[in-house]
Amino acid sequence: MMKFNRIFILLIVLLLIQKICNSQDLTIKFTDTGKSFKYKLPSNKYSDSIFITKTLHEFLLPLYSKGYLSASIDSFYFDSTLIRAYGIMGSQYRWMRFRVDSISQFWFNNFGIKIPRNEDKIINPERFTRLANTITKKLEDSGYPFAKVKLDSVKIGRDEVSAILRLDKESKILIDTLYIKGDTRINYKHIMALLSLKKGELYSESKIKLIDQKLKQQPYLSIIKPTEVEFLSHTARVYCYLNNKIASRFSGLAGFYNDKKDGKIKLNGNLNLLLVNAMKNGEKINFLWNAPGKGVQNLDIESDWPYIFASQMGVTGSFTLYKHDSTYITINPKVSISFFSQNRGRFLLNLDYKKTSFSAINLAQESRYSNTSALLYGIGYEFNSLNGFVLPSQGLYFKSSLNTGTRKLNQSNKSNSNLIEGEIFARGYIPLYENRLILSLISNSKIKGIYNSKVSMKLYENEMYRIGGMETIRGFNQEEILSQAYSIASAEVHLRISEGSGFYLFADKGFVKVYESVKNNDAWPLGLGIGLNLVTKSGLFNLSYALGDGFGQSMSLKDAKVHFGISTVF
Incomplete structure (x- = not known):
């Protein structure tokens, strides 16, 4: 064992010696000040004069930021182990006078731009560039897309500089007309509201840059080519090239089974109908019915109507009915008013009503179930920067809500209680290699x-809450886990073979406060597996094979779960 340790240490030492021997020493000497700077560079990378020239320029940048504006490299020579350069550092320049002309100052005040005092300060080109970019961006979003900032009346002394900052606004530009080219079937006012554009408003470069990103997020639109802007003397015309895209979907599976409890033939299966832009206003209506068996039935109806009356407001609503054989039934209608922001987000005001009723069969059930109702009010926020609707490859989707209200026990005279519910969901996509290899990170907490x-x-x-399965933690039966609180983190690595289609590996790790035998226990379940996404002209096929560890289940092939979904578009 001692001999092995010595050999291991010797190998590490040899590798370090080899790395040091293969490195190059860079020495920069400034002849006017006598100062020298020494650096270590990786080997073989800087054996070409073009690379060395670029590297020397990068080493001068910190000097420029400290006011040595005339610093330069005059000559250099190099070999495999050494680079030696000679140059002049020059004087450290300061602002003797830096002022703004009166007309420019008026406009800066009008746009809320504050110009810092620079007298007797060291000149930093990066700081001035940031100031110029801040000014031009502010004006570009305020109707002046051709605004320029420049230094005028520049006077250079021995180590001092004087200059006047001037603003050239050019012409004020107003939005004229949005032209839509292509066969898309969408309400014109809806598109204007979606893009936050109004005829006659001031031109905003930030709004224009977001147009294609917002359009890509709409499942019913296909972009033919990027948006174009035509500038006239004082107006701008915006051209969007769009085709209609089939986005409505349907999937279904139904069957019959013999209920052993009462001997009757019963229906099971699932149906999912998603209608998108059916009324040409960008609305979505989703109908989902699921009956996995054992007397369980679940009905979900959701709708999302954005930009009502071409405004920046919308309405979302949902209705959920869950029936657990003859034991209990739960209804949950929700409605939210949304207010859209220009940065692809929206704020929500929520109203949430819950009611659950059960029929007691024995005393044991009375300790597990109860008749309750609750009316909650709250707020929420959503943000979406994904570059696609079905299978995105980049961006972030974020959703959060916080609701509170009064919960009543209907079958007794017990005191009412305060109920609070919180939710945070985030899904991000990071391209690791072009759009072929993609990392997806998901966080889901309630x-x-x-x-x-x-x-x-x-x-x-x-x-x-009922969790487990495709939407929460894979490797477990659908909605078989009862929980008061959970937090699940997921990671997926996607290999896209063609547009949208490909394989992926996934891992789900969660903290779950599990409801078991009338008490809560903490659990840390794990789900691992592989999946397949297949996009065809007729729809989307999704298949995953998962193993789960937790809740009395081991990570074994006999407990593996297969989750799949098929949907057709029309």
């Missing part, structure tokens, strides 16, 4: 809690 200062309260089984 929490539900009650509080009563007078008596101890609890949540019942028919009030819990």
Whole structure:
């Protein structure tokens, strides 16, 4: 063992010696000041004069930022181990006078731009570039896309500089007309609201740059070519080239089974109907029915109507009905008013009503279930910068909400309690290699809690979240886990063979407050697996093979779960 350790240490030392021996020493000497600077560079990379010239320029940049504006390299020579350069550092320049002419100062004040005082300060070109970019960006978004900032009346002394900052606004530009070219079927006013454009408003470069990103996020639109802007004397015309894209989907599977409890033949399966832009206003209506068996049925109806009456407001609504055989039934209607922002986000005001009812069969069930109702109010926020709707390759989607209200126990005279619910969901896509190899990171968290200062309260089984399966943690049966709070982190590595189609590896790791036997236990489940996405002209096929560890289940092939989904577009 001692001999092995010595050999291992010797190898490390030899590698370090080889790395040091193969490195190049860079020495820069400034003849006017006598100062020298020494650096270590990787070997073999700087054996070409073009690379060395570029490297020497990069080493001069910190000097420029410290006011040595005339610093330069006059000559250099090199071999395999050494680079020696000679130059002049020059004087360190300061601003003797830096002022703004009166007309420019008026416009800076009008646009809320503050110019810092620079007298007797060291000249930093990077700082001036940042100031110029800030000014031009502000004016580009305020109707002056051709605005320029320049230094005038520049006077250079021995180590001092005087200059006047001038603003050239050029012409004020207003938005004239949005022209839509192509066969797209969409309400014109809806597109104007989606892009936050109004005829006669001031031109904004930031809005124009976001146009194609916003259009790519719409599942019912296909971009023929990038947006173009035509500038006239005082107006700008915007041209969007769009085709209609089929985005509505349908998937379904139905069957019959014999219920062993009552001996009756019952229906099971699932249906999913998504209607997108059916009324040419960018709306989405989703109908989902799921009956996995064992007397469980789930009905979800969701709608999203953005930019109502061509305004920056919208309405979202949903209705959920969940029936657990003859034990209990839960209904949950929600409605939200959304307010869109220009940065692809929206704020929401939420109204959420929940009611669950059960029929007691024995005393044991009374400790697990209860008749409750709750009316919650809250706020939410959504942000979407994804570059696609079905299978994006870059960007971020973020959703959060916080609702609170009163929860009532309907079958008794017990005191009411305060109910609070919070949700945070985020999904990001990072391209690792072009659009072929993509990393997806997902965070999904929900929490539900009650509080009563007078008596101890609890949540019942028919009030819990139901998790497990495709949408939460893979490797477990769909919605078989009851939880009051959970947080799941997922990572996926996608290999895209063609546009949208390909394989992916995934890992789901979660913290779950599990509801078991009328009490909560903490669990840390893990799901691992592989999946397939296949996009065809007729629809999307998704298949995943997952292994789960937790909740009494081991990471073994006999407990593997296969999750799949098929949807057709029309």
